[in-house]
């Protein structure tokens with residue numbers, strides 16, 4: 001059965017947004033036989049959840065996110081959106097369902113913030129992607145872009161060139177572009193990396209608002225275990241391309257599992273207001 005936006009919505013509302021089934025992946029430069037970047041990994045992304053992916057440097061977090069986004073193809077195994085393999089889904093439909101915010105964004109041409117956010121509307125256009133230009137937007141496109149910019153606090157930057165922004169400002173613009181896409185699944189690679197504490201708090205609040213109001217499913221890669229603990233319903237811990245643990249923050253963020261994954265001792269206590277695990281370095 002061909003996949004449509006309606007069937008994606010039905011599949012997602014029925015419990016599982018995405019599923020990875022025994023996927024293995026290695027980069028082309030590694031074909032000579034080094035170990036897998038992702039090895040025989042199976043997981044489910046539940047509809048409407050915020051799933052965090054944590055793990056040491058080089059454990060495969062970004063690679064897994066790119067595999068879920070369809071930007072990389074597994075050498076073995078399958079990734080499904082709803083019930084359909086993402087290999088078989090039309091790229092424009094895939095882009096209407098899944099939005100990705102990569103860790104680093106390189107823009108070759110000097111577009112303004114407003115133009116960049118409006119690019120999030122491309123997958124919704126009837127014309128071919130190459131046949132349309134900026135300036136052809138509908139009222140709905142403009143409203144969605146405006147709302148996404150308001151939600152990420154970048155309206156004041158609308159006329160600035162993206163290339164002239166700070167890392168944190170650029171990060172918020174890329175999230176605005178992803179929201180303008182109106183996806184059902186949002187994949188974020190280190191969304192807090194360049195944000196100051198005020199914008200980190202706002203980003204956490206935005207993610208939980210999007211989950212509540214738009215029933216958005218979010219997968220986020222984070223180095224910050226406290227962000228993962230506060231912002232996520234479940235946390236997946238990766239080590240050398242394999243899942244070591246997956247479950248609620250209480251189940252996963254423990255001194256034992258952190259020692260097993262990161263090889264160091266840390267202090268884990270309860271956050272004074274949320275009660276969720278809080279990780280600090282030993283004194």
Ligand SMILES: Nc1ncnc2c1ncn2[C@@H]1O[C@H](COP(=O)(O)OP(=O)(O)OP(=O)(O)O)[C@@H](O)[C@H]1O
Nearest residue numbers: 027028029037055056057058059060061062063064
């Ligand atoms: N384009 C690439 N070509 C070849 N190898 C790559 C490429 N990108 C990543 N790798 C390698 O794949 C492994 C996993 O990298 P990945 O970026 O997925 O890890 P990560 O957990 O996100 O790391 P970090 O926490 O440092 O961002 C690393 O050994 C990395 O060197």
